[in-house]
Amino acid sequence: MSAPTWEDLSIDELEEHVRYHNRKYWVDDAPEIPDESFDRLVETLKRRAPESAVLSQIGPAGADVDVVDPQAEKLAHSPAMLSLDKAYDEETLLKWYDKFEGGVVVTPKVDGVAGCLRYDARGHLHVAATRGTGAIGEVITEQVRRIKGLPLQVEATGIEVRGEAYMPVAVFERKFKHEYASPRNLTAGALKLKDPDKTADYEIRFFAFDLLGEDFDTESQKMARLEALGFEIPEHHRVERDQIQATYDDIAARRSQLGYETDGVVYKAERIGEQERLGHTAHHPRWAIAYKFQGDAGESVLREVVWNVSRTGAINPVGIVDPVVLSGATVTRVSLHNLAIMEHLGGEAGLRLGSRVLMMRRGGVIPNMERVLEAGDTPVEIPAACPECGAPTERQNDVLMADHKDNCRAAKIRQIEHFVSRLEIKGFGPKLLEQLYDAELVTTPVDLFTLSVSELMGLERVGEILAEKLIDRIQGRREVAVDKFLQALGIHELGKHVSAILAERYDSLEAIRSIDAEAFAEVHTIGEVIARSVTEGLKEQAELIDALLEHLTLVFPSPAEEPRVEGSPLAGKRVLFTGAMEAMTRKDAQREVEARGGQCPSSVVKDLDYLVMGDADMERFEQGWRSSKLKKAEAINAQGGAITILGESGFLKLLNDGADQ
């Protein structure tokens, strides 16, 4: 078949071509059309028949290439190939560091497939295996022989080298990114192909970081020896306590330029003697720890700070930074949250313009300025007046405030904007709200409820149909859940989490309005500052609340049906737990899900949203292991299901998401 214009083909023909060329590439190893042309073919089919089953058969799986059969040879690891302990903050890391002497060696954590290589008495590569369960791996010697840059013979006898096989990002982008989600899965697949010659197509590489069978005093010596034997080793840095965080920051900032995927930074005690003294648990060595990245990171420079009037009237800083790409999107603006957080970021000198900063997108969503890597020289000027209405500013605890509430257009519009967003009244964007405000039709949230179709039609570009629709939407929100109502008031500290707590604990608004700050402060996660801000805010907004109640009916949750945290990503989700978790029992985990409005079915069902397992199982899963529940989940996904498979830490993140505002 020659390369026709794909557009001219019928869907049947497109499918046939995709199957044919996929097979040519993967099975016969004799592609007839260039990769780009194949990509275009697939794109065309995707666009014209997004449901086509052929789309899920692209790649080796669809080309009938058998993976190693389940009876394949196994290799027992001795000692076991352990996991790594994890840290998510500097404090945990320093606590770990203080347990031994002699500094650490730091390397990027390579996100690939762990494996071991054994060399025989003549120094020949004799057997290679995946990490597998840690105790037992699958033999993949022939596949590993196709890894470029990996010595098949070494000048040493009877050694075992351990490390990580990975696919360079450049290879992934050149050959696979259109069809596959991640280089890591491809690496695992490539190492299990039945025909080892095909493994070469994936251009897998191998980083060595452990050597058994020879003695060393330090990790640095071990790395040097591995390199001398001809292995590729990852970049490594020998550092002391004060450089621990900075080394992490540095690697995080260069993450996208490393050439391979990383999911954190590994620290190992430099002295082998100390490693031996510390020993290991059944799960991980005590002398090593991984400081995991929490999102995509990049480096930028802070150029300017602009000040934004928020719905609460606070004037909050927003950083303008040099463009930086995080999780695929270019970021130039980053909320610095409030005055105190901004100051804290800059350390003692305060945040300065021209600073080199570490930017991160946690969970891939909102960009955040994590910390200053190198201070700049120009101090940030804190405005003496509200940039919108000119009212003088003053510091109130953590925030810069101005008494502009009654005459600041920006603050008022933002308050209404916040109100419609929390009540989910769709269609009232900032432009429309500005028009309504300037026409004096809506100057407080209360005015929304008396707005008429004819008033709306008086505005530019609002016709009758739209006006009616907008009014319908407002009228459709006259019954509102009490926690949404509380959030909508725009009171400082009265966000999702606190509103949910109030809604759960009290059964009337009167009760909420008369709570005692001191008693409320005692509630878990509340504390004095929040309690005071909320009780005072409710008093300050008394007039607004009374006026709103003329138009609204508040609905209190009946505990059985209403989620405690309505905004939780777990609300309405089905979650199934499998295997043991560390932080809580399965029962407790189920209770937490249910408290957030989720459900916990007892088996893998079609409409399951999350299958959650302990991190140890998650790691085994990532190495290829499958329990029957996992197999079932994957089978459902292959048929259009959307079950997300999560480790414990991923689950904990979901639990906490939406727990604050």
Ligand code: IVH
């Ligand atoms: S040091 C556990 N350094 O992570 C022994 N391991 O989660 C310490 N890994 O199976 C190994 N990058 O294959 C070390 N720079 C790195 C690493 C690394 C990835 C893998 C390793 C291990 C897994 C544990």
